Amino acid sequence: MAGQATLKPPDANEYGGDEISALVLDPGYSTVRAGFAGEDVPKSVVPSFYASTPSQKHIFGDNSIHTPSPQISINNVMSKDGTVRDWDTAASLWEYAITSKLTSNRQGKLSTNGLNDAENEDIKMEDAAEQEKPVGENALLMTEPGWNAGKDRERAIEVAMESWGTPAFYLARNGVLASFSAGKPAALVIDIGAANISISPIQDGLLLRKGVVRSPLAGNFVSDQIRLLFSTAQPPVPLTPHYLISSKSAVDAGAQAQATLKHFPPGAEPHPSFRALQEDRVLTEFKESVVAAWPGPGKLSGHSPNGMTNLDTAKSHPGKPFEMPDGWNQVFQAADRYRCMEGMFDAKMALTDGENPAPSQKDCIIDLIKQSLNSVDTDIRAMLLNNMVVTGSGSLIQGLTSRIQDEMTAAFPSSKIRIHAAGSIVERKFGSWIGGSILASLGTFHQMWISRKEYEEFGAGIVEKRCK
């Protein structure tokens, strides 16, 4: 077999793809992305939140978790640090993500599946169970964060192999995949997600583990900042989620909202976690439309060359109007718009209260990048700075990428800083999934899969050996 190996690199026009209908599953704190490898967007995007009914039944999907059913409570399968918190629920959630839109629970032929057969019931049921495995025919590529613990990785392959019956499995780092989605085999990936910002240095498609750093100052942190902004504003900004509004009428800016609220009969209210999730949705909307990063130069707390503080300068920038679900609306001043974000760059500027202590400066983006660079080899630092990839939904905040570029140029004046941030929102949101899609459809990747046979032979530990 070695006789066929060649040292000649592939031609530029030689198509390297060889699709085997593999599935790509990219779980995150906010959503789980699933789809077929070789496609450009995940077909199935399911929230990582799930609703628990009073009868301890878990229901998944957008419709379930946003419906104010009585006493419904919301939980997340992922923990705040980006790893899986509840494996059992996570497995069923992911299975839902795959089976709801991609594959289906295949039914065997009614005549042969034995379900209607009175005799040999047990054996036939086992066969049926075999056949019902959700991804029994597709190889599965799963992603994981760079700091995923060994037991979580083993658990992942166990779930895939045992309960989903996949013939081949691979566990890839989402940082690596994000750099692939940008077309780079080596990059410094800045992934700004919901729960975490992570910096992953990638060299030749391999994650440099010692360079992986992360901090919690990501999308949810910004949401908390907005909450604080609303509560400290004079007068406080009311935050009423959509599900509470039964009707509303238009009011002037800053005027009291005139909305009729829904009333739930006692005992039928959703759990407070439901309201929190719904509030977060409103805040996400606010983030998307109002929040922006201070465009520089310098930090928002700094001074401009003419001696004015940047906060004063920001006052002259245009504000943006925002209407709450209950009809309350206001033009939010530029200083406030910048202020919500500034904590990501400048810990001193973060809004704080008793529940939200001030973050430490070492968790801010630029400091994270510095830490990451300092822990990789000197020779590749300049290359990494020249190949920075910004990905993740959190990076979609207005002006964030250029702010990072500016701050990096100031922090590393002698190096060439080049940031690759995908232009389209979809590519930015699903960066690591797209990378997985690319990887899993490559012909050369076929030899990387962990086959069922290997799993059976070596056990779950093989994932440590193979997925490096």
Place this chain on the structure above:
Amino acid sequence: MMGSDARDMMGLPSAVPTPKPTLPKAPKPKMKGGMAREVLDLNFEGAPPISIVAPKFKEKPKIPFKPRRWEQTPFMNSARKDGLVLRHWKREGDAAPNVAGLPVTPADSNAASEMDTDDRPAANIEDSRAAKWNVRIDRPRYSAEEYDTHLKNADWSKEETDYLVDLAIEFDLRWVVIIDRYDFRPQPKSEPSEDAMAIDTPTPHPKPRTMEDLKSRYYAVAAKCMALRTPLSSMNPTEFEEHEKMTKFDPRKETVRKQYVEKLFLRTPEEAHEEELLLKELSRIVLNQEKLYEDRRALYDRLEAPRAINPAAAHASTTVYQSSQGLQQLMQTMMQSQRLRDAEKREKRRSALGVDTETANSHSSSAADLRTGGGGGGGGGRSSMGSASAGGGGGHEKRQPHPTPQHRHFNQAERVRFGISYPQERLTSGVQFRHERVVKASQAKSAVQTTRINDALAELGIPSRLLMPTNRVVTEYERLVEGVKQLVEIRKMREKVDGEIKIWEAQRRLANGDGADEVDDQTAGESAATNAQSEQAKDEGASKEAEPKEGENGEDASKVENKEDDDEEEADEAARTKAEEKVEDEDETEHLENSRLEVEEDVKDEDEDGDGEGSNASQAVEEEDEDEEDDDDEEEEGEGEAEAEAEGEDEEQSDDEDDDDEGENEDERAEVEKDGNAVNSSENQVDDNNEDGENEDPEAEANEANEPDDGSSTRARSMRKRSASVISAVSNKSTKRQKK
């Protein structure tokens, strides 16, 4: 019938050609008012003619092949050991070229055959076309014995070495990744496991490794393994090169390089900018230097630098001569070659004459060492060398190891021959040309002087540009011109003094006679107090006042000398020259005072002359000046003009002195004397056409007027002191003269 109806209804073309086109035809445009349609169209833009297209189905594409189905084809990848079968979509019948893939040969995939639970014949499964990219590097292999004999290292255990090699192969020598993943944990000795648990033996601490450590260890191991497999002698070039690269890896150098990279990384923009500027500057300098070298080389080529004979210098070519030292050496070499030839001749002559050849030998031996490759005196030089070695054995040994030129002394004839001089005074650097010396010599301080000197030289028949300015000729020329200058100077002095004397005499006369008031008004410029010529006087502003007086006094002065006219002109001239001198000296103090002082000084000089040695003592004047003045006096005397008798004594004396001075050169003296005459005659000329002198007047005055008043006050004070003493002396003198 039915069929055609159905066809018609569906709008299909009938199988049989029928008059179908008539059916869907649009109704013909009706004739309006009996007009033809064409005519009607002229008035009304009628609707365009409708194209009648029979509606029909799109034709089926005619494809030249039969459509084939796509089907999910199972395939394997020979890069995998486990025979995983995956499926991809392939066209039915697209036979893969590598069907019956290699992995399922019974030799290497017993695992695959085990795995293939389905009854699909493994031999028919196609191999992935990406399998060919599966390239691994060769692992350095060593047995335990080989490790013990060749690869032992105090710093590295075998376990850690194994771990390192595994990791290096696993990551295909991507050292950045290897150091990132390197996490060797030495296992505690596992023999007595319970004991170990009990005693809690400390697990060996993992040594901190840098990437350089890993690289050097791996390269050492790999190179050794390579050499063990293939002896160095039988390696092919690429293998040998690889081996060399691995053995030559220097971790320290690499560490230093990393430090530099780090520094470069941490540069501030200012530093980066500065570095850029410096690099630009450097490239500019390098460029210019090349040009400079080229120019210099061209220059030396033109100078026809002789080839150095010693091999050390031979390859250096012209670069040897690019320093001033080199140039000196070059000159010496050239001189030596000349000397060599010279010495040969002399030696021949001497041997012919039977003179002692010892000195010649010493010369020729040193010359022979430095003989250039010119080849001119080559043959003769060898013979002289032979004699030299015969003459002195001691010098022979010295000479061989040190072929560098030695300083030698030239005798008088040689100095003349080569134009060598040993000047005592400090020389200015650079080249000096003799014609410059000639020109410089004939330049006096003032233009009048210069013209006078040139006139004198012209009269002597000496061209201003010497025909053959040899050293000797130029020296003589300089002496001659120096003499002329002195004469001219002295004459000028004398004229001035005479003028002063006359003033004083006139003053005295006035004081004695009519009134002193006019005299008081007078200044130095009015040396021509007795002058009756109005045209001269009007040039001098101050002299205007004196003018009427002069007219009166002209007759009063009974003792006016015959040569009064001449004198006054000369005095004028002298005053002007003095002014010029002052301009040059920049010793001007206040105008009036200075003019007075001038007069006094001049008078003092005159006094010296008059009183001879007696007054010398009282005046701080250099002896040379006296001599000059004596000379002057002498010649003035010879000229036959009316002169104070008192100077007669000086004449003899100075004559004697002159004799002493110029004793060694009789001709010179004669020339100088001749010069003296010439100068006098030329002076006469100048006097005759005194317009020349007059013409220069305005310039001189202008200069004087422009002169700033910043002259040193100390100097003015000393001059005032001197003038006080001089005035008394002059008054004495004038009384003396008066008596005469």
